[in-house]
Amino acid sequence: MRRADKSTVWLVSLFVALIPIGLYLLIDSIIPPLGSDWWRFWDETTATSTEMGEVRTVSLSGRVVLGPICPVERIPPDPLCAPRPYETTVELRRSGESSVVTTTRTGRDGSFRFNVSADLYEMHVHDKEPFPSCPTVVIEVKGAMAPVEILCDTGIR
DSSP, rough: OOOOHHHHHHHHHHHHHHHHHHHHHHHHHHSSSTTOEEEEEEEHHEEETTTEEEEEEEEEEEEEEEEOOOOSSSSSGGGSSSSSSSSOOOEEEEOOOOOOEEEOOOOOEEEEEEEESSEEEEEEEESSSSSOOOOEEEEEEEOOOOOOOEEEOOOOO
């Protein structure tokens, strides 16, 4: 029987050592990490057929909150001073247009949801004069979307 030389043994050992690393990288690229929202794309994106082909509607969700609540922000943050949900109306318009695409009322927790096609939109929150003052949010909707949080200024300083 012939004895293997050192270079062959070294090469086989290296190959055997790299197999688990290769398998880990392969599995890691196929299976998303625990706690990820990879499944939300399938849950929140639906396709509807039209005469021209297929149009995707995407679920655009988020929350409207009021803040600051307390006149002085402290470190560590006081839980009683955390932004609070705002029950209001949110309008969605195509960017640069004045006509409203859709409107929804936020829930008690400030949450809202729109089902829209991919495009560039402006979200307008109905606010009171002068406060709370809510910014207009411009958002490009495409594919699965992360929730949007709109912070309305209470004017408390």
